[in-house]
Amino acid sequence: xxxxxxILTAAVAVTAAFAAAADDLxxxxxxxxxxWSKPPLGGRNDTAAYFVVRNQGDEPDRLVGVRSDVAExxxxxASIADGDVARMQKxxxxxxxxxxxxxxxxxxxxxxxxxxxxxxxLGDSFELTLVFERAGDAVVTVRVESLADYLTSQAxxxxxxxxxxxxxxxxxx
Numbered sequence: 001x002x003x004x005x006x007i008l009t010a011a012v013a014v015t016a017a018f019a020a021a022a023d024d025l026x027x028x029x030x031x032x033x034x035x036w037s038k039p040p041l042g043g044r045n046d047t048a049a050y051f052v053v054r055n056q057g058d059e060p061d062r063l064v065g066v067r068s069d070v071a072e073x074x075x076x077x078a079s080i081a082d083g084d085v086a087r088m089q090k091x092x093x094x095x096x097x098x099x100x101x102x103x104x105x106x107x108x109x110x111x112x113x114x115x116x117x118x119x120x121x122l123g124d125s126f127e128l129t130l131v132f133e134r135a136g137d138a139v140v141t142v143r144v145e146s147l148a149d150y151l152t153s154q155a156x157x158x159x160x161x162x163x164x165x166x167x168x169x170x171x172x173x
Contacts, residue, residue: 027138028057029055029058033052034051035140037049048112049104051104052101052103053094053096053130055100061132062133063133064133068127068128068129070118070120072114073113074128076090076091076109077090078109088112090112126142
């Protein structure tokens with residue numbers, strides 16, 4: 001790989017990490033990191049939103065609701081394995097333990113947005129209100145990005161050696 005490609009790749013990763021960090025939000029003891037969404041697939045009128053909620057406090061909290069002006073309905077969902085098929089299931093609340101986190105990511109928990117009231121394309125953003133039992137309402141700005149952009153930003157934010165599970169013991173097996 002040429003130096004110019006290496007520098008360009010690093011610049012894109014750093015830019016993505018800073019763009020994601022700009023939308024992080026703290027409310028009470030909670031921190032909401034990197035709220036993002038994929039554009040709807042194939043002309044569909046729904047999409048999903050993702051983020052990580054970190055509880056920096058000593059008391060548990062719960063995400064008990066969600067709403068957005070861009071959708072007719074917003075629901076908390078989890079992907080459940082049913083044999084060889086994954087299906088979505090609505091959940092009423094998500095616990096965030098003290099010192100812990102709840103990740104909303106592709107293939108797992110997510111916020112499902114049904115009946116989108118406008119087109120949502122790459123580069124767009126919209127507001128999503130997360131309703132917590134203790135911390136109250138948190139309005140986050142959700143960026144619409146591709147899965148590749150999300151993975152690039154996660155790699156840029158990962159601690160050194162996180163991508164290599166054998167980095168802490170020589171990687172020789």
